[in-house]
Amino acid sequence: MKRHVAWAAMAVTFAASAAIAETAPMDVKFTDVGAVAESLTGQPGDAAKGAEVAATKSLGNCVACHKVSALDASFQGNVGPELNGAADRWDESQLRGIVVDAKHTFEGTVMPAMYKTGPFIRPGDGYTGKAAPADLPPILNARQVEDVVAFLMTLKEE
Template sequence: MRLTALGVALLAASAVHAQDVDPQEVAYGEYGSVESSLSGAPGDAEAGANVASTRGLGNCVACHQISALDAAFQGEIGPPLDGVADRWGEAELRGIVANAKITFPDTVMPAFYKSTGFIRPGDAFTGKAGTEPLPPLLTAQQVEDVVAFLMTLK
């Protein structure tokens, strides 16, 4: 019985990943909004705060000031994210995190859920161009987690 429960749990976990929207298949609205979850699962605001403040993940604080996070050296390049959930809805925030250039064509913000169409991707420290499709900077679930976190910033 215990092995059956473990098997069911593994199938459920793999089913969540099977529902991820491929980065090339994301349906953006006219102004860049993404209405549907990219992972098929709700975001976790606590995990999103971790992504936003971790250098090897989203590292939102490198460019944005987020008072809710206890992170040193917060950025001033992008707009402050305090109150962002009062300015944007969930679909708009999902689109901005996934690929901000659709909403703001001149932004320097990276597309966190994109795998093709790059201008100058590098292949680590080899000096050679990367081969597309490249893995997105964040997973579908990490995008959902960041959006859940941003929705707490009112």
Template sequence: MKLTSLTLAASLIGSAALASDVAPKDVMFNEDGGVDASLTGMAGDAANGAIIAGTKSKGNCVACHAISALADVPFHGEVGPTLDGAGDRWDTAEMRGLLADAKMTFDGTVMPAFYKVDGFTRPGDAYTGKAAEGPLTPILTAQEIEDVIAFLATLKE
């Protein structure tokens, strides 16, 4: 009986955590393009954020930004600013806004919106005419956004 109650309680807690994620369409940007509230209500994991930032199939931040803390990841880009010192330059709301949809802060940026599912040219339309059908998922999950923010906040000058 105790095990069943514990299992039920754990599943309810897990469901509540998932239910608290802000959906991509419900993200509230402030007047400066920042997102004040956490997308998950939970703290990010900086170690996982570092992995996401350096993983080609995930955030791949290093494709455009230099990050000295990820020196073991090859081919850092120079398109965007270095992310060294990001934790001193931007607060968490600004970083969350930049990751969710950088165009809310910098209109002409080429940085992808990592937590957006609509309002852009569908992948493939401009090149092959064979865009994906149906709804798109965001590049990163809400928790992955929070993890990358936690990592970037550790990058101090």
């Protein structure tokens, strides 16, 4: 009897984990305007955690390039557009696409793709011979992307 209960518990755990499987970086589907309609995790993000990712240098570090009044950061950049009111300018799927890889929305942007593993252009081999390896880990994981999107969705015009 104990063996059957253990097998049943394992089956439920496996089914639950399969139901909330993450979308791998190379499997993300963009619309023709750069939006990503489907959640990468199948679950809503946590806006408070997204704010932390956006303000933390070792994570997303969004404030290095963007001004975000809702964040208390010692330095806020002006390279990218202000994110104040982002939820009024873009919908959730558009924001997800921009965070995953902004180049699908804004050709020529300098914003790094936050959830991409390749392909990348690696000029280092031609100049120094020290280009990064072919596959790099994404800057953010799927959960962090969804958290940042949830945070951005809280940024309404004042």
